[in-house]
Amino acid sequence: GSFFEDTLGIYVSALYSKDIFTKSENLTYIDPTASNITIANPDGSLTTRNARTFNGFSTWEGNGKEEKKSVSSGLQWKPNSNFEINTEVLYNNFTTARDDQTSYIDFSTVTNRLNRPTTIVQSNSIVLIGPEGNQSIGAIDTAGVTSTDPATNLRNGVFNYASYFGLRNKLELLNIGFNGKYKSDDGNLIAVLDYSRTNQNSFYRWVSPYVINNGTEARADARGRQSITFDSANAATLLDTSTYTSFGGFDETFEKQTKADRDAIRVDVDVKLLDEVRLKFGTFYQQTNANFVSVNTLLAPTDLTGYFSGSTPLPLFNVPAPRVDFAAFCQANAAFCAQTNQGRGSFQTFPTTSAGQPDDALGFDAGRSYKIFETNTAFYGQADVKTELFGIGFSGNIGARIVRTTFEGTGIPGVRIRNRFGNDPILNTGVPDNAVTGNNRFWRLLPSVNLTFMPTNNINVRFSASRTMSQADYTALAPIGGATIYRDNSVNLFNEFSGGNPLLRPSTAWNYDATFEYYTSYGGAFIASFFYKDVTDLTTTDTLEGVSIAGLPGLFISQTTVNLGKGNTYGFELSTNQPLTFLPSPFDGLGFTANYTNIKSKVTRGNQTTRFPGFSNYSVNVSAYYQKYGWQARISYLYRPEVFLSAGRSTSSTGVETFFETVRPPRASLDASLIKRLFGN
Numbered sequence: 001g002s003f004f005e006d007t008l009g010i011y012v013s014a015l016y017s018k019d020i021f022t023k024s025e026n027l028t029y030i031d032p033t034a035s036n037i038t039i040a041n042p043d044g045s046l047t048t049r050n051a052r053t054f055n056g057f058s059t060w061e062g063n064g065k066e067e068k069k070s071v072s073s074g075l076q077w078k079p080n081s082n083f084e085i086n087t088e089v090l091y092n093n094f095t096t097a098r099d100d101q102t103s104y105i106d107f108s109t110v111t112n113r114l115n116r117p118t119t120i121v122q123s124n125s126i127v128l129i130g131p132e133g134n135q136s137i138g139a140i141d142t143a144g145v146t147s148t149d150p151a152t153n154l155r156n157g158v159f160n161y162a163s164y165f166g167l168r169n170k171l172e173l174l175n176i177g178f179n180g181k182y183k184s185d186d187g188n189l190i191a192v193l194d195y196s197r198t199n200q201n202s203f204y205r206w207v208s209p210y211v212i213n214n215g216t217e218a219r220a221d222a223r224g225r226q227s228i229t230f231d232s233a234n235a236a237t238l239l240d241t242s243t244y245t246s247f248g249g250f251d252e253t254f255e256k257q258t259k260a261d262r263d264a265i266r267v268d269v270d271v272k273l274l275d276e277v278r279l280k281f282g283t284f285y286q287q288t289n290a291n292f293v294s295v296n297t298l299l300a301p302t303d304l305t306g307y308f309s310g311s312t313p314l315p316l317f318n319v320p321a322p323r324v325d326f327a328a329f330c331q332a333n334a335a336f337c338a339q340t341n342q343g344r345g346s347f348q349t350f351p352t353t354s355a356g357q358p359d360d361a362l363g364f365d366a367g368r369s370y371k372i373f374e375t376n377t378a379f380y381g382q383a384d385v386k387t388e389l390f391g392i393g394f395s396g397n398i399g400a401r402i403v404r405t406t407f408e409g410t411g412i413p414g415v416r417i418r419n420r421f422g423n424d425p426i427l428n429t430g431v432p433d434n435a436v437t438g439n440n441r442f443w444r445l446l447p448s449v450n451l452t453f454m455p456t457n458n459i460n461v462r463f464s465a466s467r468t469m470s471q472a473d474y475t476a477l478a479p480i481g482g483a484t485i486y487r488d489n490s491v492n493l494f495n496e497f498s499g500g501n502p503l504l505r506p507s508t509a510w511n512y513d514a515t516f517e518y519y520t521s522y523g524g525a526f527i528a529s530f531f532y533k534d535v536t537d538l539t540t541t542d543t544l545e546g547v548s549i550a551g552l553p554g555l556f557i558s559q560t561t562v563n564l565g566k567g568n569t570y571g572f573e574l575s576t577n578q579p580l581t582f583l584p585s586p587f588d589g590l591g592f593t594a595n596y597t598n599i600k601s602k603v604t605r606g607n608q609t610t611r612f613p614g615f616s617n618y619s620v621n622v623s624a625y626y627q628k629y630g631w632q633a634r635i636s637y638l639y640r641p642e643v644f645l646s647a648g649r650s651t652s653s654t655g656v657e658t659f660f661e662t663v664r665p666p667r668a669s670l671d672a673s674l675i676k677r678l679f680g681n
Helices: 241-246 326-332 334-338
Strands: 008-031 036-040 046-050 053-077 083-106 124-129 135-140 159-183 189-214 216-220 226-230 251-272 277-299 308-313 320-324 370-389 392-411 414-418 436-456 459-470 481-486 495-499 507-519 525-536 539-547 556-563 566-579 590-605 608-610 618-628 631-640 643-651 657-664 667-676
Parallel strands (some): 036 124
Antiparallel strands (some): 036 046, 083 159, 124 135, 277 370, 370 392, 392 436, 481 495, 525 566, 590 618, 643 657
16 A cells, blocks of 8 residues: 555565475485496306496485465655665465485495405495396405305395484574665666565474384395395395394484574665766675574384385385384374474573583484574675677676675584494483584685677677685584494494584686577577586585594594585577467467576596586476466476486595495476466456
């Protein structure tokens, strides 16, 4: 509504949505360095091929519901044509209730973590090809020892679990904004002041019964087909759930709370210097305070009888994994499922030692709890130009931004004593260490230029170059450190340590783009783009075996995030939108779009060469649509081949490096929508 002679306006809006879903995903873990693969042929001979091998895989299924509630209100006061003030309040509430079933096979986890004598070398992968062309996966633990017997040479699958997550997630966001704007009568001066404050409160919880089976074997039968059994006489098949307690299982309640406040202020000034040139400059400041607190409780293995209601097929293998019945679990363990730390203890006040707060209902998890204070300050200047050069339309801008970031993180090193095998409880106890603080600060200069040439009224040629910056997430930056010490270490496992790195540098990239656009008289478009990106200070997970940590017993596998790498990516994109308006009615509402993207990338991390995460080598997207008489109909097809997700490096106690990758299998999707406008034009 508008008031006071249309100088004051107010609006209020609300939104509610609910989404019920079922999803599934398979991931495959690949060892890219095992290029010389020994293959046992059906006749007993050996051959070597250049190939990659599987380190493991997982399958995931989830179903649940998501709800969103949103309310916003705003006010605008505009006493004259030169001045206006805007205020806005926005509240969002997101809740998720989800039940997930996960099964996982890792062909290197325990094998690579054994504290082996120096006479044993790092595991090498082997692929067994059966008479039917089926593939099994194995390992050679000892240098030069290779068996061609399909029934005995594949002792490798060393860790398997089936787990069920009862997950509940809630996120609340409150944003308050203020904007003041001044514009001169002639438009030669525009000044804008923005201020915003954001409060975030999120809560994440799962209750999870785990089933763990150690010593799993991957074998091939006499015909070369794949199968899985246990490396124990107590469990003959994967579905023999009565034997699971002899291998270890535990139940966990885990909760995580995030409380964050963010204040931001921005000043922008826009000045007209000439008819063709405008100068823009300004400054920006933002500060963030946030607490990230995790708590959990882990119990002794429960009698798992009756918890299994079915099975989930495992990719690549001819056996299913058990499906845990979460409702049955909570019915038998009502008190365990109901316990919570909400509104108390470490969720209210960040502790000063790894012991947490006295009134914590769940154990404080020091290795995953931290708080941060971050500031970002920026100054920028930019010149905008719009004119003609030699009779050709031209527009563009050139500018630079100077950024200063400071970071201070506080964490508490924690020690957790637990049992790797057996039925004893897992203990969240250890040395109550005091909080430690890590700091980092840096400046970066980020220039940019964007140019557009318009040789005709339906052709645009664009060029751009810029330097951008990307900082690691808070989990990687926080000075947290969590050590896990195994009491029951009969197989001589390394203990484990993981920690953050406040000294991480931000990744920076030089980006170059060129685009050609052609627009038809009937509203269609043909677009071709070419791009190149050069990145430095990439981050990766660095894993070291056989590390000693002062004050703690035994040797450790240590994991942290480091700057280790540089890379580049390049490619092209072709797209078109073709509304067939030249067809006779009613077919003039038809149209189609198409897009093809081709990407090549190379990342060098130390001695490892890999790819940029999150990308496929190419993707194809095609849509057909109809828009007329108030109807909007669309059908779309998208295909993406294998997607590279992540890479890491592991260094053994003998100095042997192993590199690993995680990839997502190819995906294809088909979507359709139909909308009818009931009111209005």
